[in-house]
Amino acid sequence: MAKIIGGLGTSHIPAIGGAIHKGLQQDPYWKPFFDGFGPVRKWLDQSRPDVVVMFYNDHGLNFFLDKMPTFAVGAAAQYNNADEGWGIPTLPPFAGDVDLSWQIINHLVDQEFDITTCQQMWVDHACTLPLKLFWPEGECPVTVVPICINTVQFPLPHARRVYALGKAVGEAVASWDSTKKVAIIASGGLSHQLDGERAGFINKAFDLQFLESLVTNPEWATQFSIHELVEKSGTQGVELLMWLAMRASLTHSAASGVRKVHSNYHIPISNTATGLIALETVA
Amino acid sequence: MHKAAALTPIPGTTPFDGEQAKKGYALNKMCFSFNSAQSREAFLKDEEAYMRQYGLTDAQAAAIRSRQVLQLIAAGGNAYYLAKLAGIFKLDMQDIGAQQTGMTKEAFKAKLVAAGE
Numbered sequence: 001m002a003k004i005i006g007g008l009g010t011s012h013i014p015a016i017g018g019a020i021h022k023g024l025q026q027d028p029y030w031k032p033f034f035d036g037f038g039p040v041r042k043w044l045d046q047s048r049p050d051v052v053v054m055f056y057n058d059h060g061l062n063f064f065l066d067k068m069p070t071f072a073v074g075a076a077a078q079y080n081n082a083d084e085g086w087g088i089p090t091l092p093p094f095a096g097d098v099d100l101s102w103q104i105i106n107h108l109v110d111q112e113f114d115i116t117t118c119q120q121m122w123v124d125h126a127c128t129l130p131l132k133l134f135w136p137e138g139e140c141p142v143t144v145v146p147i148c149i150n151t152v153q154f155p156l157p158h159a160r161r162v163y164a165l166g167k168a169v170g171e172a173v174a175s176w177d178s179t180k181k182v183a184i185i186a187s188g189g190l191s192h193q194l195d196g197e198r199a200g201f202i203n204k205a206f207d208l209q210f211l212e213s214l215v216t217n218p219e220w221a222t223q224f225s226i227h228e229l230v231e232k233s234g235t236q237g238v239e240l241l242m243w244l245a246m247r248a249s250l251t252h253s254a255a256s257g258v259r260k261v262h263s264n265y266h267i268p269i270s271n272t273a274t275g276l277i278a279l280e281t282v283a
Numbered sequence: 284m285h286k287a288a289a290l291t292p293i294p295g296t297t298p299f300d301g302e303q304a305k306k307g308y309a310l311n312k313m314c315f316s317f318n319s320a321q322s323r324e325a326f327l328k329d330e331e332a333y334m335r336q337y338g339l340t341d342a343q344a345a346a347i348r349s350r351q352v353l354q355l356i357a358a359g360g361n362a363y364y365l366a367k368l369a370g371i372f373k374l375d376m377q378d379i380g381a382q383q384t385g386m387t388k389e390a391f392k393a394k395l396v397a398a399g400e
Binding site: 059060064066083153154155193230236267270271 | 296298317319323353363365383384398399
């Protein structure tokens with residue numbers, strides 16, 4: 001069976017793409033953010049996942065309001081990035097993993113999740129930048145199954161439902177007839193708000209509580225309604241739902257536990273409180 | 284029954300729910316088109332014609348002309364698509380934040396830094 005080696009969470013601010021393109025990683029503004037990735041990349045070099053399942057939210061590239069799925073699972077052989085309108089460089093396409101895509105799709109529907117399947121989809125910065133952050137040099141060494149969770153059109157799925165989705169995805173991966181090693185990535189967050197009079201809202205205390213909960217109390221954030229999560233972490237801070245799904249996917253069996261490899265937290269990059277975590281599964 | 288009206292309002296925040304969606308569809312559809320460089324150019328060349336093409340309502344068109352993000356949100360604009368409109372004018376999220384909060388860009392950026400302390 002496939003092995004889930006661990007889970008990662010990272011912020012995905014578009015400006016990161018520009019910073020990488022211009023080589024600004026050691027600039028005083030960027031250094032506290034980029035330096036956090038060193039220990040995580042070292043762990044990835046040692047643990048060498050073959051495949052990544054990526055929980056992320058589309059920011060108006062692949063989906064529009066005309067047809068807006070709550071949960072969309074990618075099942076494409078290849079995923080392409082495209083112009084999102086802000087002048088950030090487009091990144092090269094990366095390979096999908098259709099066998100794992102269908103394993104996940106079959107299991108989720110069997111577990112009574114109502115998902116959208118996508119055999120062709122554009123993936124935006126939320127999907128491409130984490131891959132670039134974790135594997136900065138050369139071609140992306142992992143195949144990818146993107147799972148997109150709606151954060152654009154309310155009502156958003158309950159945190160409890162997102163947790164259940166993550167757990168089911170973990171079960172699907174753990175029961176996959178494959179020898180591959182799989183890592184689960186969460187893209188987005190942490191607290192931030194771009195729109196409204198409350199633009200610039202950041203909640204360090206809540207973010208740190210959330211990061212702590214990922215290690216010691218994975219279901220902690222499921223106590224909050226979406227309205228409460230918006231109030232506590234900002235309109236775009238609800239992206240923490242991706243981290244919740246990732247963490248839930250690591251709990252798929254009763255024997256599951258995690259060890260924190262590394263974490264980082266830095267304010268601000270653009271309007272965002274940036275977070276980073278790497279969790280290794282332990283039997 | 285879904286008691287959306289009973290939720291305590293969040294200060295300075297308009298969640299993009301069904302009420303907002305009903306107000307803003309044409310505006311959001313126009314801003315979604317700005318993924319395309321060709322569309323961005325067409326808009327800059329003749330904003331009024333482009334807005335007519337997408338059938339913007341009077342309130343939505345007035346909001347576009349105003350260039351005010353708060354007004355665009357009030358007209359039903361969704362942040363994800365408005366961000367592409369901001370991109371056309373080469374405005375970053377701190378320009379947008381400063382405009383909406385009535386602060387200078389420097390003061391807005393300083394406030395972000397202060398949130399980390």
